[in-house]
Amino acid sequence: MLVLTRRSGEGIVIGDQIRVVVIEVHGGQVRLGIEAPAGITIYREEVLNKIKLENKKAADVDPTQLKKILSKKDRPSEGEKGPKK
Amino acid sequence: MNMMIESAKLGPIAIDSERLITFPEGIPGFPEVKRYALVENDKGHPFFWLQAVEDPDLAFVVTDPLIFKPDYRPALSPEELKELEIEQLDSVVVLTILTIPHDDPLKITANLLGPLIINTTTRKGKQFVLSDQNYSHREPLSLTQLLSAPAPEIAGKK
Numbered sequence: 302m303l304v305l306t307r308r309s310g311e312g313i314v315i316g317d318q319i320r321v322v323v324i325e326v327h328g329g330q331v332r333l334g335i336e337a338p339a340g341i342t343i344y345r346e347e348v349l350n351k352i353k354l355e356n357k358k359a360a361d362v363d364p365t366q367l368k369k370i371l372s373k374k375d376r377p378s379e380g381e382k383g384p385k386k
Numbered sequence: 387m388n389m390m391i392e393s394a395k396l397g398p399i400a401i402d403s404e405r406l407i408t409f410p411e412g413i414p415g416f417p418e419v420k421r422y423a424l425v426e427n428d429k430g431h432p433f434f435w436l437q438a439v440e441d442p443d444l445a446f447v448v449t450d451p452l453i454f455k456p457d458y459r460p461a462l463s464p465e466e467l468k469e470l471e472i473e474q475l476d477s478v479v480v481l482t483i484l485t486i487p488h489d490d491p492l493k494i495t496a497n498l499l500g501p502l503i504i505n506t507t508t509r510k511g512k513q514f515v516l517s518d519q520n521y522s523h524r525e526p527l528s529l530t531q532l533l534s535a536p537a538p539e540i541a542g543k544k
Contacts, residue, residue, distance in 0.1 A: 304424065304485075327425070337470055338467040339469055342411075342468060342515075344515050348515055349414060349515055351523050352414050352497070352500040352513070352523060353414045353415035353416075353498070353521045354415070354513050355414065355483075355485060355497050355524065356413055356414055356415040356446075356464050356483065356497075356500075357483050357515075358485065358487075359414050359447070359483045359485040359486075359497065360415075360444055360445070360446055361418070361488070362395070362398065362445070362447050362484075362486050363491075364395045365507060365535075366486050366488070366491035367427065367433060367447060367486060367491075369491055370486070370491055370492065370494065371427075371428065371431060371433070371533070
């Protein structure tokens with residue numbers, strides 16, 4: 302990983318279309334301004350990781366479990382009466 | 387034209403190759419898989435399968451989020467709309483991926499933080515990650531509400 306030191310107000314340029322500027326450094330936080338073309342998606346890393354993990358979990362679905370859920374539709378009272386875990 | 391997929395989850399299914407949905411960047415976590423088919427599970431309920439074409443093992447359960455969250459309005463920026471070449475809002479379909487936990491399938495959740503936005507004209511889609519922190523990636527669902535809803539008319543059927 303390339304490591305650079307920047308002060309508030311200074312920036313870096315990535316390629317010819319992406320620019321990142323340090324807006325403010327305060328306490329343990331850094332505010333960044335980012336300019337990039339419309340096609341480039343910019344995410345907070347931990348939020349994107351959360352979505353990736355959730356997608357993996359969602360893809361792990363077992364079709365028999367969906368059937369189980371749908372069987373509730375035909376017998377809607379069953380869920381309410383069943384023992385609580 | 388119909389093509390067959392030997393889906394690990396659904397068995398052999400016939401899909402219309404002209405009705406595929408392309409996710410040019412894939413779906414986060416599965417960047418290499420670009421093409422999906424929207425498959426009805428059973429008639430008369432609001433669940434659909436989003437079956438990957440290139441990977442027969444990969445499929446998601448999806449639904450129309452407005453069924454259980456009528457006020458759901460994922461805010462997309464003009465740049466994001468442009469990215470999907472969305473000009474008219476009536477050519478947009480919003481879907482949400484559902485997670486059905488193995489240990490307790492009735493604790494089903496919806497990923498409202500990462501909606502699937504599909505342009506029904508170009509049949510291109512993308513999973514956006516909202517900056518709106520009011521929406522959760524694990525929004526609990528009311529099954530009663532979901533199952534009493536009529537099956538929606540969504541992308542694959544239009």
